[in-house]
Amino acid sequence: MSLTNECEFPVPGQANDLVAAALEQTNESDVTAAVHDIARRSKVAGRVLATATRGTKDAALAILADALVAHGGRILAANAVDIDRERAGGMSESTLDRLALTTQRIEAIADALRQVAALPDPVGEVIRGSRLPNGLTLRQVRVPMGVVGMIYEARPNVTVDAAGLALKSGNSVILRGGSAAAESNKVIVNVLRDALVEAGLPADLVQSVDEYGRPGAVALMGARGLVDLLVPRGGAGLIQTVVREAKVPVIETGVGNCHVYVDSAANLDWAHDIVLNAKVQRPSVCNAAETLLVHRDVAAQFLPRVFETLREEKVTIHGDAGAKAAIPAGLSFESATDEDWAKEYHGLDLAVRIVDSIDQAIDHIRAWTSGHTEAIVTNDVNAADKFVAELDSACVIVNASTRFTDGGEFGLGAEIGISTQKLHARGPMGLGELTTSKWVVFGQGQIRQ
Amino acid sequence: MSLTNECEFPVPGQANDLVAAALEQTNESDVTAAVHDIARRSKVAGRVLATATRGTKDAALAILADALVAHGGRILAANAVDIDRERAGGMSESTLDRLALTTQRIEAIADALRQVAALPDPVGEVIRGSRLPNGLTLRQVRVPMGVVGMIYEARPNVTVDAAGLALKSGNSVILRGGSAAAESNKVIVNVLRDALVEAGLPADLVQSVDEYGRPGAVALMGARGLVDLLVPRGGAGLIQTVVREAKVPVIETGVGNCHVYVDSAANLDWAHDIVLNAKVQRPSVCNAAETLLVHRDVAAQFLPRVFETLREEKVTIHGDAGAKAAIPAGLSFESATDEDWAKEYHGLDLAVRIVDSIDQAIDHIRAWTSGHTEAIVTNDVNAADKFVAELDSACVIVNASTRFTDGGEFGLGAEIGISTQKLHARGPMGLGELTTSKWVVFGQGQIRQ
Structure with a gap:
């Protein structure tokens, strides 16, 4: 399995489900409160990661990869439940093939995490810097975004990729996967969370809102001030719905005419x-x-x-x-x-x-x-x-x-998606596009004249 | 007058007006159509500018500066109408002072345009580039955003600054100024448009939606696909309203606790x-x-x-x-x-x-x-x-x-504002932050294996 998860055709259903949920304007205050609480925990967990060294992050990615392989049996059992349900529901064989996991595919997903570990750490890069006429030392430094949300469709490997890319770039991640992969994703997220604890990092670096269904996705899209970046991945319907309905910053990806x-x-x-x-x-x-x-x-x-x-x-x-x-x-x-x-x-x-x-x-x-x-x-x-x-x-x-x-x-390493918007990122997005920057100024008592 | 227009305290009224207009959800389809038409003309005009040389742009900025001075009498007369109306309406003397123009202030505003001309052109900068293993030549090049919208409060110099910064960075601009400066802005925009034609550029590089009042601002915020970037400048109320209501990409600026x-x-x-x-x-x-x-x-x-x-x-x-x-x-x-x-x-x-x-x-x-x-x-x-x-x-x-x-x-030259968001720009924004990038690939018949 390649590190590059190319954008793929949509799974019917989810996008329209999201539209329906957004339009319902349901007063799902319980779900909203629960999702916002998840986002707050995500922010707190992310602070630990923001200052973690590359060594810590890469070691954790290796532990995550090993854990996926070690718990392959549980993951395959959950995946079989998804496959049976979706086949009974009439999903096409080609879409089922994308949903299906095998021992070999789990190995490949784990390998992708190890490849992310091998990529350079974007955090800490000094983008620009200078010494100002008044003696102030100025640096623009790459730092994590903070809390990254990901709304995506059927393929369960995206769950792992998203977690790995977020972790490497110093971000915590909140996942909303497609309902077709619900059982697979649930087990995978639990395996990743346990592995994070084993790696000495907070489990809440990886969380899912899948249990809250469609209102959970809507709450995630509306968590202004709590989610720093939301990346939709999937077909045009899903992406357009997220772009239109989200109140949090979104990067539009992957629609290619x-x-x-x-x-x-x-x-x-x-x-x-x-x-x-x-x-x-x-x-x-x-x-x-x-x-x-x-x-x-x-x-x-x-x-x-x-x-x-x-x-x-x-x-x-x-x-x-x-x-x-x-x-x-x-x-x-x-x-x-x-x-x-x-x-x-x-x-x-x-x-x-x-x-x-x-x-x-x-x-x-x-x-x-x-x-x-x-x-x-x-x-x-x-x-x-x-x-x-x-x-x-x-x-x-x-x-x-x-x-x-x-x-x-393009030689960017792992790809989050391909941005078709102009703000922040345009074209293929690597780890660097999951970061922002911070200006750091050191002085010796300077005041402005 | 400094090139740096620091964010300032809000002018009472406009932000709440905008909220009211956004909440009204008026079915102002005529206004929406008119504003969208303005945006389409803006995009067409912007194409001419996107490929214009720095020489053309700097020469145009000089012509704009001269025109403002030459038409100073008309501008002052319009400004007097604004001042009289606002004084009668109870505007404080300190706010009136920010609204007021003088011959000297018009000279300073014109000088600011000449200083923008002296800044380096951000367009065309090669941000990254490499030769790929298969022989493809890859460059990431800085290009204009396209259509930039600006929603701002009372000071009429922002009208000129916004036009100058947009022009230099290869963008067309659509302005929505505060109602307190309506007459001043109307004359200034007309002077700038005439000067653009004199410079051999399309007048529609600078347009205003002021005549459409509050529904015009709402239509501008909703012009998805037509406005590439919207920058609110003013007090917290104005900025939060724009951030919350806009359907187009926004950069949040200037709220500083x-x-x-x-x-x-x-x-x-x-x-x-x-x-x-x-x-x-x-x-x-x-x-x-x-x-x-x-x-x-x-x-x-x-x-x-x-x-x-x-x-x-x-x-x-x-x-x-x-x-x-x-x-x-x-x-x-x-x-x-x-x-x-x-x-x-x-x-x-x-x-x-x-x-x-x-x-x-x-x-x-x-x-x-x-x-x-x-x-x-x-x-x-x-x-x-x-x-x-x-x-x-x-x-x-x-x-x-x-x-x-x-x-x-920070030595960035002219400042559009100070971004307090994480996407695209963070901290002081210079001309570069009004651009995006484009990947340019040259090959010799390569196909993907």
Whole structure:
């Protein structure tokens, strides 16, 4: 299992559940009080961690990893309960596969914790510093955020990843997992809490609000002043609900309506391989391409060739009239509507549009993008510069696949998610993005004139 | 006039007006549509600026500065209308003084724009970069936020400052000023817009929603996806309303319940001067001290001396029993309540508490601080380290006045405000904090394996 947990397609149900809970505006004062109490305990526990050394944190991560393996039997038993319930409830086999744990998967989850331990500690880094004219010594130092909340969907490995990344960056974490993984997560959280105590750290560094159901998630989103950062991970519905309803600071992650534009000056061999890679290598993730824009001058030469390969890969094309003209027999085709330009398919579907110019390509992308990743294929340096300068997305790529927008690929180490907002973090988020900074000033009695 | 516009005490009325408007939940669909249209025009105009060179931006700032001076007569006439109306409405003379413009003040405001022109351009800075193992070239580049909204109170110079800082950092700006300065702001915005056109830039880089009144401010706060960043500037009421009601990304600024702790190992000469400076040098600003904590071991020696000076400065003490015991004749004293520990006085009032230990001081600060600035006076390096490590505020100062938390003092150049939140910016915010970043990747046909 990779350290990089790529954003994945949504599990039906949870997002709508959250919307419903938020809209109910239930006067769940008991739940709110309980969740706020959890957040206060989280803050107190976090203070111990904020000043812990890297050695302490890495040793704890190793103990957590060992504990998960040691208690693998309990975790698998709980996971079997989740799987049985969800299979009976009609969950698809592919989603069940994401939910399912095995001894091997638990080993991999534990290994991911050990890899987090091997990453540099972001806390304590001096970002800027200077000696001021009046003799004051000024440093801007990286410090933990404090209490990090995480609302996510089915995969139980996210429970462990979130705890590990929070711990390494000096934060306490409050988890709200998907109901589909409720039993698995419950046991995993208990194993982690016991292991924290074994490591000499407060158990309350890792807490869950799962037992409070949907009102618990709403209370977590509303815990202003108690939760320093909330990161939603999952499908677009979940993320949008959290972004809209939360009263605490949120980082919006992972919604990727990514584009590939094949310019008139493109190397069409590169274009073919990039389109194929961006669409089919892992279609369920957020950095997969959803729309292909092709310059009219190369459409007649390029489209038949790429369509041939996409047919072999069983991709369905949602295209305009120009695309339709090039569709070979046996390739599924539907006429594209505005909905197609807006959609993140999460599957083997590709919207295709012919454009008259790079400006039209840029206008299309501006109109429809989620601001994640856009790629241009071109040999024209001015076209590349224009595309990079004029598009305002988290990542703009020249002559490579959109699939490279990834913390692991970028060399950031573990990835919390991919931010599509502009505040605080943009693009792949590593451990550093789970920290904030503090200004530290040392003087010798200076006062301001 | 300094480039640094320090946060100041609130103008009564506006914050409550905003609350009322937000709570009304009026179905002001016409206003919302109009404000959203303004935001869309702002985004389009901003695209021109995002790729403008520093030369273009600095030249435009000079033209704006000249235009303000050239149209000084119109601005003064409008300001006189504001002053007359507010004086008739009972505004205090000190607040009227902040609202009032003179030829000299207009010159100073214009000079501030010229000083912004002299600052380095944050846009285009490469924050990080590397060549990846697969040959991809990776750069994280600073780019403008896009559309910046600003909601602020009475002082008309903020209108110009906000426009200048936004322009320099490549952003378009949408302004919502206080109703007390409505006429002044209207003329200033028109002068700036005309000057932008003269500079060859779109007028819509600077727009105002003042004509839409309170519902316009609410619409601006709700313009999700259209406003990239909203910065409230003013008193606590205004800021909290914006933070609570806004659906767009907000940076919380400027609420400062700052503490000075005089340790048992303090140099009491330094402590005396620091307390005096932090409290009385400019009591209306956010980095002024509101609470003095004194270690019991030095209270008997320190308090009579500092109280003597504070009496001369006509400060009122709100203290505990220990403080009361040291109050000299002629120094105003009130017994402190929890309200005093929580309060930002914005005036010549100081809460005073005797503590038994540095731990008690830290606990007090944690319980009551707004997270702005805390100072310790001590010669004990371990006490200093503990105070710095355990307090989680934007700025922690050893042996100097709290008044140093300031963009100008920190050498950041112009200051947008002082962030008391943890996301994106913390402490004094310079031009860089009005930018975000974009990842730019160049390849040679790479695809992901």
